[in-house]
Every structure is written in structure tokens, then in C-alpha cells.
Amino acid sequence: MLVCRRVQSHTSPVNVDAELSRLGALVDGWTRAALAESISPQALRLGAMLEYHLGWRDEQLQPLSTAAPAGKKLRPALALLVCQAVSGDIAAARNAAVAVELIHNFSLVHDDIQDHSELRRHRRTVWSVWGMPQGINAGDALFALAQRVLVGDRSALAAAMSAELNSTALLLAEGQFLDIDLQLGQTPVTLQAYESMITRKTGVLFACACRLGAMAAGAAANVSEAYAAYGLELGLAFQEQDDLLGVWGSAVETGKPEAADVVERKRGLPAAMALSFGDAPAWLRSAYAEPDGAADPQLVQRIIAHFDRLDLRATVEQRVERRYRQALEHLAAAGAREPARGYLAAICAALVARKT
Amino acid sequence: MLVCRRVQSHTSPVNVDAELSRLGALVDGWTRAALAESISPQALRLGAMLEYHLGWRDEQLQPLSTAAPAGKKLRPALALLVCQAVSGDIAAARNAAVAVELIHNFSLVHDDIQDHSELRRHRRTVWSVWGMPQGINAGDALFALAQRVLVGDRSALAAAMSAELNSTALLLAEGQFLDIDLQLGQTPVTLQAYESMITRKTGVLFACACRLGAMAAGAAANVSEAYAAYGLELGLAFQEQDDLLGVWGSAVETGKPEAADVVERKRGLPAAMALSFGDAPAWLRSAYAEPDGAADPQLVQRIIAHFDRLDLRATVEQRVERRYRQALEHLAAAGAREPARGYLAAICAALVARKT
Numbered sequence: 001m002l003v004c005r006r007v008q009s010h011t012s013p014v015n016v017d018a019e020l021s022r023l024g025a026l027v028d029g030w031t032r033a034a035l036a037e038s039i040s041p042q043a044l045r046l047g048a049m050l051e052y053h054l055g056w057r058d059e060q061l062q063p064l065s066t067a068a069p070a071g072k073k074l075r076p077a078l079a080l081l082v083c084q085a086v087s088g089d090i091a092a093a094r095n096a097a098v099a100v101e102l103i104h105n106f107s108l109v110h111d112d113i114q115d116h117s118e119l120r121r122h123r124r125t126v127w128s129v130w131g132m133p134q135g136i137n138a139g140d141a142l143f144a145l146a147q148r149v150l151v152g153d154r155s156a157l158a159a160a161m162s163a164e165l166n167s168t169a170l171l172l173a174e175g176q177f178l179d180i181d182l183q184l185g186q187t188p189v190t191l192q193a194y195e196s197m198i199t200r201k202t203g204v205l206f207a208c209a210c211r212l213g214a215m216a217a218g219a220a221a222n223v224s225e226a227y228a229a230y231g232l233e234l235g236l237a238f239q240e241q242d243d244l245l246g247v248w249g250s251a252v253e254t255g256k257p258e259a260a261d262v263v264e265r266k267r268g269l270p271a272a273m274a275l276s277f278g279d280a281p282a283w284l285r286s287a288y289a290e291p292d293g294a295a296d297p298q299l300v301q302r303i304i305a306h307f308d309r310l311d312l313r314a315t316v317e318q319r320v321e322r323r324y325r326q327a328l329e330h331l332a333a334a335g336a337r338e339p340a341r342g343y344l345a346a347i348c349a350a351l352v353a354r355k356t
Numbered sequence: 357m358l359v360c361r362r363v364q365s366h367t368s369p370v371n372v373d374a375e376l377s378r379l380g381a382l383v384d385g386w387t388r389a390a391l392a393e394s395i396s397p398q399a400l401r402l403g404a405m406l407e408y409h410l411g412w413r414d415e416q417l418q419p420l421s422t423a424a425p426a427g428k429k430l431r432p433a434l435a436l437l438v439c440q441a442v443s444g445d446i447a448a449a450r451n452a453a454v455a456v457e458l459i460h461n462f463s464l465v466h467d468d469i470q471d472h473s474e475l476r477r478h479r480r481t482v483w484s485v486w487g488m489p490q491g492i493n494a495g496d497a498l499f500a501l502a503q504r505v506l507v508g509d510r511s512a513l514a515a516a517m518s519a520e521l522n523s524t525a526l527l528l529a530e531g532q533f534l535d536i537d538l539q540l541g542q543t544p545v546t547l548q549a550y551e552s553m554i555t556r557k558t559g560v561l562f563a564c565a566c567r568l569g570a571m572a573a574g575a576a577a578n579v580s581e582a583y584a585a586y587g588l589e590l591g592l593a594f595q596e597q598d599d600l601l602g603v604w605g606s607a608v609e610t611g612k613p614e615a616a617d618v619v620e621r622k623r624g625l626p627a628a629m630a631l632s633f634g635d636a637p638a639w640l641r642s643a644y645a646e647p648d649g650a651a652d653p654q655l656v657q658r659i660i661a662h663f664d665r666l667d668l669r670a671t672v673e674q675r676v677e678r679r680y681r682q683a684l685e686h687l688a689a690a691g692a693r694e695p696a697r698g699y700l701a702a703i704c705a706a707l708v709a710r711k712t
Contacts, residue, residue, distance in 0.1 A: 038523075042534065046529065110493075113488075114488070131540075132488075133469075136495075137532045137533055137536065144526040147518060148523060148526060151515040159509075159518065166500050170504060173493055173496045174398065176496070181401075
């Protein structure tokens, strides 16, 4: 859950969770409708697999009376709120919101195959239930569906939004390429490599969601640009906070094992920083040189002690805080209207301050 | 090579091979330019992997002075020729042609992973050189690039073409889903199941290529529809001829083992027909029930003898011939201009009559 910790100091108090739930339910409804009208009767089981991934069916492909948790739907909420911040209404961003959420889910379905992950959100992944070939195919179907929804009204504006979305989708593929290369040890882990990767894997889709929301509302180019800049800082702050929690987060609060990212030798921001220093010790390099680090508790403690000696926790916190302030500046520059502005500021504050 | 055998009897003699080579070279050039301007400097190796698949680099990702064979580029040629048949010029269909060829290649890259195929066009497949995760990602990048090229001019026409292309991409995913289900034995092999699958896997992209060519030329809806109908018949005739050659083709001419499709128990048209008959014998059902049939030469001969007893070769030939005539009728109904009409008729004749 997104609990607003710093919100009061920066913005008027708003109930972000309630607004995100409301918008998420709208996006779910629109996505269900898009799926229902897009899949042929001959391939209903394919549609049902997509609905399984989206949390609406169980492994036997039976409808769930209560949907399984399927993410916070932040990206479509950003598209809708930015549209409202520009135009006063969310309606124009409906297709864009559904499209960015579907693109996000397409990337998750393929990511789970690439990472050989058998679980996501405490449920079995599509490929692990129906096999790798159907997993690849389910991702491809989500990708095509996203595109189809976005250009549904066949307008020039839709074409412009599609050009933006697909420049983003290409960057997502570049980010995935860089991530796999880092995981395979084909590229040395440096702060620069990390930034190239994570900007593409996480930042650009947040930026795109905001840009599409503004475009859908008919914003001028410089206004769309300001919202995209807000989204980029927000996405990167979100990711960096995630990387921080992966090393120093409380196991009680995150629900993950203590220092999970160090145990798994994830090439997150703290590791990228530590390895970027010219004098990174040989033992640290070799600990991160293996594609998967062994769970040696002493080595894990030694790595964390090294990060602490470099004061990396505070360094990451400062980066996150700086991005947070920059995001708010972009929001102000965009001239966002209330009440959407309040929610956009509060989402930013809540993401940055979260402990889970 | 496409050797025109029946062309002379139906159309004025034209040099189809030379025209396809000329158009293919144009498409290659445009695709190279689109790739070069789309991939970031940080991900050049990803771009190079795509160029490997397209035949322009070797496994060490070094440029090839002579491109490796990379398909006949029939789909983009159809888009360009239909555009010319409507408007007198190919220029307007440039983006559409590049997009359909990229979508075709995206589907091949993923198909090779799904089928665990290590070779395509006598070269190692992308996933077999760089691993499954990068293979999935290379396909995704080609998909995104296709989309980006298609909406490059951000026009309402581009949005309409994107809607068509992505309805097609969704059908491709449905076809792939049905194919995997048939291969896994989850769906009984029947003529109806075969037709649902192959229409989606092969027919719809041929139809879409023709439709986009007509749309790009500004054709009226009924004219685009006639060209799409031509493309659908052409694509299905092409596939059915392929299935025929897989059972009865001369090993000398096809370069494949004798009756390769029967050895591999491919669920092609002859098998689908034989299994659709209500009284299909139990031994035949059990021979096709295994995901992969064993290479038992006596059983292979028994299957072929059964197909011959049912006169399936002639039945398939009649279907192909009927589709060929229907394709020509659609071409006439569309009012195609010369010289493009001659090429479109000749492509059809050559595909249907081919022995390899």
C-alpha cells in the first residue's frame, strides 16, 4: 500500500490510495471490455490466459469472484491524472491508459520467461502454468492488443501517441537487452551501465504514460514534455527506492528476505555505485562476477558493510529526494490543475517514502 | 526461386523474380535506415542482432559484404505492388511495406524459440546464438520497430493502418496459440481446427499486406477489401501448396527429406483432412496423437498410402487451384492497374505452381 508519509509537508492531504483504487478499477473495466471484443471465439483460451495474468481467472481459467492482486496500476493512473491535470477530465486518456498498462503487462510476461521466474504477485507465472511457447505468445498478444486499443479511434493524435508508445517500447527492449547483458556478465557493472539500463526498463514507461495523458488532453508540446519529465523522475525515484529497500529494507515491512538483492547479487543502484568506484576491491568484483551469487551469509554481511562504509544508503536517499523535488518542479512548470495536481504530487511523495 | 509455370496461360509474361528482387532490395534499404535511426548508441549490439536475423551480419555481428538469404520478402512486395496497382506508384506504401516485413520477422524470431528450431534459412537462429532471453527480446524489438515505422508520419491514415496491422498481429498470436495447442495434442486435429489456425498464421498477414498497400494509396474501402481478399486467397494457396509439397514434393526439388511433413507428423492440410473424416482409422489417430511422431519408415509409407487412397493430393491441388482463380477474380474486381496487375497475377501463378 502507498502510505503518504511526506505528503503533508509538501501538498494538501489527499487520499492517494482511494484515488488509485478508483482509477485502477476503471482501467480494469476498460481492459476487460477491450479483451472481450478483440479475441476470436476460436481462441477464447488464449484470452483466458491473458485474463489469468491480469488477475481475473484462476489456473483452471475459471473466473475469480474477487480479482487477484495485479499491481497498483500506477502507469495508467498517471496517464489519467495527467490528462485531468491538463483538461479537467480523464475521459480522453482512456485508450492511452489501457495501452500503457497492457504494455507494462506484456513486458512482465516476457520478463518472467527471460528470468525463469515461476511466481509473480504470489501466483504462478503464465509460462510456468502453460509452458514457455504459450508464455511468449501471451506476451505478444498483450503487445498487439495494447497497440490496437491505442489507435482505436484512428485519429492523427492516436498515430502520434502510437509513435511515442513504440519509441518507448523499443527503449524497453533496449533496457531488457542491457539487463540481460549485465546479468550474464557480458557488460561490466558500472553506474553508467546501470543508469542506461534502468532508465529504459523503468523510467521511460512512466514518462510515456504521463506524456500520453497530456497528449490525449491536447496539451502543447512543452507541457507534454514537462509531464514526461515529471514521470521520468518519478519512475527513476521509484526504482532507486526499490533498490535501496532491496539492501536495507526491513524484512518485516517488505515481506522479502533480509538484504534479498545482495543475496541474489542483483545489479541494483548500491552495487552499481560500489563497483563504479575505481578502487572497488577485487573480492567485491568477484562476488558480483558470477551470474548468480551463492547465498554465503558472511559474504552478504561483508558486502553490506562495504556499502555502509561508502555511505551508499545516504547517497541513494539523497538521489531519490532530489528526483522527488525535480518531479514536483516539473509538475509546477506544467501548470497542473487541481485536484489532479494534488494526487500527482502525493503519488510522488508516497512512492518515494514507501518502506515496502 | 519463383519460376512462373502457369503464368503464360493466364497473364502476359512478366519477370516476377526480377521485380521481387528489385522491391526486396528497396525494402532492405528502408529497413536498414529505420533500424539505424531507431537503436540507441548504448544498445548497438541489440541492433546488430536484429541485423543478423535480417541477413546483414554474421554470428560475430560483423557486417556481411553479401547479405545472407533472408526470405523472398513477398509480403512487402505485395504491399508495394497493390499500392502501385491503385495509385500508379509504390512510394506511399513504403512504411507499410517495412512494417509488414518486420512483423513477419518478429513472428519468425519468436516462432523459432517456441519450436526450438536451431536453424532458419541455413543459419543459426537468434536464440540459438545469443540465448532464449535475448531471442525473445530481439523479437519484441522488431515488433516495436514495425509499429514505430508504420505510424512514422503521425497521420490519421497511419492510425487506421496501425489498427489493421494490430488486429492482424492479434490474429497471428491466436494462430500461434492454436498451432501450439495442436502440436501439444490439446486440440483434436480436424480440418476446421487446421483452417482456423492456418488462416491466422499465414493468411491474415498476406491479406493485411495487400490491404495496407491499398489504404496507403488512398483506395476506397471496398477496393482495399478486394485486395485483402486477393491476399488471403494467395496466402492460403501458398500454405496449402507448401503442405502438399511436404507430403508429395520431390526431395530433389524441395531440398527436404522425402515426405518430411509425414515423418514429423506435421498437422498440415492432408493430415487434417484425413483425421477429419468420421471414420479415420484408430492407427492413424494414434500415429498423430504423439506430439512428435517417431521416424518409422513403414508407418510413414502406410500414412502416405492412406492419404493416396483418400485421393488427398488431388483434393489439395483442386483447393489450391480454386483459391488461385478466386485470387485473380478479386484482383479483377479491385480494378488493378498495369503493370502492377500483371505482377500480382504472376506472383499468384508462380506461388501456386511452385515445386519447391
